[in-house]
Amino acid sequence: MLKALAEGVIDLFLPRHCAVSGRPLLDDDAGPVAAEVLRRAELVGADYCTRCGAPQGAGVGVIGECLSCREVRDGFxxxxxxxxGRYAGVLEDMCLALKFGGAREVARPLSAWLTPLLIERGIADKIDAVVPVPLSALRTLQRGYNQAELIAGGLGLGKPVLNALRRMRPTDRQAMLSLAQRRRNVEGVFKARKPAVIEGKTLLLVDDVMTSGATFAEAARTLKRAGAKAVYGAIAARAALGEDS
Ligand SMILES: [Zn+2]
Structure with missing residues (x-):
């Protein structure tokens, strides 16, 4: 309590800073990211890939398979x-601040962007529960939080958040691997934690960034093997292979 009180006092005297630009937040900024920075984020519009969520640029429309997921024949x-949106610009900066910069409150605007999309596309109505892609125990300990769980928790869809998966080992050093290698690398990496709870349920799997989709697909398949009826996905940013250094 003393610590909270001390932090409250410090907040009174020090300006808060934007988690992305580092500039002091203005009075009308809700934070943690300055409104001026949020406005520059290139969010998905009416043109997107239903398979991976990636924005396609004006005029392409809604498609079922974009260039980024063409290699993934059997889907995710x-x-x-x-x-x-795409893993670039402001969205990339926000994901990096959330994942490596300790800026856990950056999850809030990311969730706020996903929620209306999930409602508009009719997914919010179809799901029974939300499942974050877990980190390994070691990575959770190092980071102090799971960024996917923070995004899942902020969706506010009125559905329970279930930590239904366990990650047996970290797999986040995949940048140099081919798609086939990534798939082998993530095989068996998840275990269903509460099969009884997810059996017959339609779930929304949530993560911060998806690149090859190998990890995401393995998590979805683990849920289905454990008895889930169907799995939908929500990610803050879609990166193409080679973008996740
Ligand atoms: Zn796609």
Missing amino acids: GTREIVAA
């Missing part, structure tokens, strides 16, 4: 994935 084990 999901019915449809929603992404707030």
